[in-house]
Amino acid sequence: MTNSRRKEWATSGIDLFLDFSRAAGPRLRARIENGFREAIRTGRLRRGTQLPPTRALAQDLGVSRGTLLEVYAQLAAEGWIAGRRGSSTVVAFDADPPRGATPIRAPSLVRWRFDLRPGRPDPSSFPRMEWLRALRRALASAPNEAFGYGSPQGQVSLRIELAGYLSRARGLHAVPDDLLITTGFTQGLGLVARSLAARGIRRTAMEEPSMHLHRSIVRAAGHELVLIPVDSDGMRVEQLEHGDGVGMVVLTPNRQHPTGATLSAPRRSRLLAWARATGTLIVEDDYDGEFRYDRRPIGPLQGLDPGVVVYGGTASKTLAPGVRIGWLVLPESIRQDGILQKELADWHNSTLEQLAFAEMLRTGAYDRHIRRMRLRYRRRRDTVILALTTNHPTLVVKGTEAGLNLLIPAPDASAEAAAIAAASAAGIGLDGLILGGYYESPGPAGLLVGYGATPQHAFRASVEALILALSDVVSDWPLLAKQT
Amino acid sequence: MTNSRRKEWATSGIDLFLDFSRAAGPRLRARIENGFREAIRTGRLRRGTQLPPTRALAQDLGVSRGTLLEVYAQLAAEGWIAGRRGSSTVVAFDADPPRGATPIRAPSLVRWRFDLRPGRPDPSSFPRMEWLRALRRALASAPNEAFGYGSPQGQVSLRIELAGYLSRARGLHAVPDDLLITTGFTQGLGLVARSLAARGIRRTAMEEPSMHLHRSIVRAAGHELVLIPVDSDGMRVEQLEHGDGVGMVVLTPNRQHPTGATLSAPRRSRLLAWARATGTLIVEDDYDGEFRYDRRPIGPLQGLDPGVVVYGGTASKTLAPGVRIGWLVLPESIRQDGILQKELADWHNSTLEQLAFAEMLRTGAYDRHIRRMRLRYRRRRDTVILALTTNHPTLVVKGTEAGLNLLIPAPDASAEAAAIAAASAAGIGLDGLILGGYYESPGPAGLLVGYGATPQHAFRASVEALILALSDVVSDWPLLAKQT
Numbered sequence: 001m002t003n004s005r006r007k008e009w010a011t012s013g014i015d016l017f018l019d020f021s022r023a024a025g026p027r028l029r030a031r032i033e034n035g036f037r038e039a040i041r042t043g044r045l046r047r048g049t050q051l052p053p054t055r056a057l058a059q060d061l062g063v064s065r066g067t068l069l070e071v072y073a074q075l076a077a078e079g080w081i082a083g084r085r086g087s088s089t090v091v092a093f094d095a096d097p098p099r100g101a102t103p104i105r106a107p108s109l110v111r112w113r114f115d116l117r118p119g120r121p122d123p124s125s126f127p128r129m130e131w132l133r134a135l136r137r138a139l140a141s142a143p144n145e146a147f148g149y150g151s152p153q154g155q156v157s158l159r160i161e162l163a164g165y166l167s168r169a170r171g172l173h174a175v176p177d178d179l180l181i182t183t184g185f186t187q188g189l190g191l192v193a194r195s196l197a198a199r200g201i202r203r204t205a206m207e208e209p210s211m212h213l214h215r216s217i218v219r220a221a222g223h224e225l226v227l228i229p230v231d232s233d234g235m236r237v238e239q240l241e242h243g244d245g246v247g248m249v250v251l252t253p254n255r256q257h258p259t260g261a262t263l264s265a266p267r268r269s270r271l272l273a274w275a276r277a278t279g280t281l282i283v284e285d286d287y288d289g290e291f292r293y294d295r296r297p298i299g300p301l302q303g304l305d306p307g308v309v310v311y312g313g314t315a316s317k318t319l320a321p322g323v324r325i326g327w328l329v330l331p332e333s334i335r336q337d338g339i340l341q342k343e344l345a346d347w348h349n350s351t352l353e354q355l356a357f358a359e360m361l362r363t364g365a366y367d368r369h370i371r372r373m374r375l376r377y378r379r380r381r382d383t384v385i386l387a388l389t390t391n392h393p394t395l396v397v398k399g400t401e402a403g404l405n406l407l408i409p410a411p412d413a414s415a416e417a418a419a420i421a422a423a424s425a426a427g428i429g430l431d432g433l434i435l436g437g438y439y440e441s442p443g444p445a446g447l448l449v450g451y452g453a454t455p456q457h458a459f460r461a462s463v464e465a466l467i468l469a470l471s472d473v474v475s476d477w478p479l480l481a482k483q484t
Numbered sequence: 485m486t487n488s489r490r491k492e493w494a495t496s497g498i499d500l501f502l503d504f505s506r507a508a509g510p511r512l513r514a515r516i517e518n519g520f521r522e523a524i525r526t527g528r529l530r531r532g533t534q535l536p537p538t539r540a541l542a543q544d545l546g547v548s549r550g551t552l553l554e555v556y557a558q559l560a561a562e563g564w565i566a567g568r569r570g571s572s573t574v575v576a577f578d579a580d581p582p583r584g585a586t587p588i589r590a591p592s593l594v595r596w597r598f599d600l601r602p603g604r605p606d607p608s609s610f611p612r613m614e615w616l617r618a619l620r621r622a623l624a625s626a627p628n629e630a631f632g633y634g635s636p637q638g639q640v641s642l643r644i645e646l647a648g649y650l651s652r653a654r655g656l657h658a659v660p661d662d663l664l665i666t667t668g669f670t671q672g673l674g675l676v677a678r679s680l681a682a683r684g685i686r687r688t689a690m691e692e693p694s695m696h697l698h699r700s701i702v703r704a705a706g707h708e709l710v711l712i713p714v715d716s717d718g719m720r721v722e723q724l725e726h727g728d729g730v731g732m733v734v735l736t737p738n739r740q741h742p743t744g745a746t747l748s749a750p751r752r753s754r755l756l757a758w759a760r761a762t763g764t765l766i767v768e769d770d771y772d773g774e775f776r777y778d779r780r781p782i783g784p785l786q787g788l789d790p791g792v793v794v795y796g797g798t799a800s801k802t803l804a805p806g807v808r809i810g811w812l813v814l815p816e817s818i819r820q821d822g823i824l825q826k827e828l829a830d831w832h833n834s835t836l837e838q839l840a841f842a843e844m845l846r847t848g849a850y851d852r853h854i855r856r857m858r859l860r861y862r863r864r865r866d867t868v869i870l871a872l873t874t875n876h877p878t879l880v881v882k883g884t885e886a887g888l889n890l891l892i893p894a895p896d897a898s899a900e901a902a903a904i905a906a907a908s909a910a911g912i913g914l915d916g917l918i919l920g921g922y923y924e925s926p927g928p929a930g931l932l933v934g935y936g937a938t939p940q941h942a943f944r945a946s947v948e949a950l951i952l953a954l955s956d957v958v959s960d961w962p963l964l965a966k967q968t
Binding site for chain 1: 514515518519521522604607608610612615616619620623624628629630631632633634640644648659660661666667668670671674678682697700701704706804805806807808825827828829830831832833834835836837937939
């Protein structure tokens, strides 16, 4: 028996969700009102969207029409909606424009028919049963102390399991003491940046292109950025040697985000030698190192020199972003500072989720899930590459060896924008090198196609829709050279 | 069937936990070694503690003695332990001293026989079954999107439930849009402080005494502090009017931490009028407002003037600190900044835990749990006050109307230290005004006695032990006046 009545009403292609379980009378009315306010505020219902007639909606929701008339009257009084005389009611309010000067790519609340944005795993593949089983076991076996304040560094049992996993599966040098449990790379990057800023180290090199959010996090911690270009061998690390006074370098050596390049072996050596010589801290963002398809996994930088590298990993791509578990492997020099920053940030992670994750590692359920997903994503990659190259043979497809997305260079910004607009019109979410803010200086254009987020049953359809949507716009793209 | 073999070995009154499930050979050995390293590093096994003989431990753990001999040899080689010839093996390593210049009260890893430190709820009362039920329901009903990246502001369904609860139970003015879901007040305070710092507001008034961790968080966000004294009517708000250029005030108006004073009605009015006139933001830390025993709940400041007050609440005291859920109610002026800072900090809370908490609110399980705990804590408070005043009639007991702890003024710092040492020798954890770093300038001494954290079955015994432990030290304390 469920107490929840959840209804969906398709209006102009946008779904309106109202959850008003166990409510009645004024509370029910307030819930429906809040549902509308939220949908309008967040832009799910856009200005001009036609609202369903009260009579039809009342039937759909199983509430009285009178309640809905009151709801509409209240929302109209507040300026959210407007009734057109003798006609339908429409949304009258413009959702907040994107936040001021910081165009962070917020989690979009638009519901795409197909979400092909990069860096997102398939949420429909989240192992609900395994996670519930792990939570149940953790709840049953946790000592009472587990519900009190815990260690900022993270639960010992999780650090033991994770150190074992990282050594075994990812080639890291890590013992439990080296680990700091975080809520994801987002948090970990901030902790490291603030640790260094507190020591007066406030100049950091990052890749260009790179994630806008990451650059914002480092800047918000008080750092100036030096942006280093990327080519098909990854970050051009020789440019670090120009003597810019950089004290920290953040990079994605195992699969450059978003270009997909792997940092070459000579550059790895050169970077580490330089870091050792100058006392610079390297922060290695290994955001999806588990998904490598065509050759054996690249060993992380950290495995080569644990003394100068902070390794950042996450369960956001392997389990789900909604779980919020990540980790740092910290060299001795920065460990206590990192733990202190974690304490200042949020004291520690949810203990129960740490114990559940430890349980999944312990039982092998995490490894099994990763193996299953690696196979699934590899097949998806093969499907999307075949479809693209067969149907649009002039397109170059890059960054295909690993990960959850690939890159299609575009001739210029307007071509990129046209392709993304065409996809959007077909209900497909894509990202672009320029649109997504990956570059700060003028940089090349390109489409980022993620094959992670689509539910399995819809994947083929999503690829077909993409091919169709791109047909008109990419047919006259020149064959672009291989460098980014 | 469980795959876990968990053993406990009592050594010198300290428990040694080794969890080495499903391991064998080198991995098993590594686990046991790590268990020891961790126990020594964290101070659970202190320098000089005698280790169990390998023969006895091998039997206890069900492993070969050879494995343990290797473990001991490795640990000795690393300097953790030392064998005394012809005698037993002892811990040779001193756990890290408290971190450098920042004496943050880290979660103690010492296992007290009775934990009477303040600000801690009873972890043995955590509603495991209700939480599991809520998690299960949330997992079963969550749409796939719930496992993707979510809104930094928090899940809509939780904000709807929480706004209803806060309005109904705590007298706040809050609609779902006003709420930002955090991982606790620790995080919320940092988000607000960084939001203001980004606008150039970097001068903040806080109470003295107050939590050291909170002062560190605000300072780490780049603020200078102005410390305002506290008396039996709470923060002396008139001192804010000296024109120090303060742009933010952080206080605990409903129950001053740690003195227990309530901010008087005239001071509430004066503070809010001043804040409105000067455009100052008030941050109200309502850390345990749910536990008020003798008179009706104090209405939070936020209910009086939602336009100038940020309200911070938490489930750390009502459910458990280990859950890591809190919330801010933000005035319009700071809302988008707060949400942006949350995104920069950790993107968003665990979605599943948000949905589970919403479920507990929706079904009334949260309300029921709070009612049950309020009654339990009130009885504990009565017990501890009766025992203290009966056995040590010269003691003054303050801050008794609400919350999870009370304050016993001490004549001076050395008397406070002696009492805490006597309690510690009896296996009782206490905190002190001076020892706990609540004051930065010289301030009065006092014992903070928490009656929250002890498991229910051990509560009477803990009070008896406390009375006994204090007998020798407090008998000659003069009767101290009522002001702090």
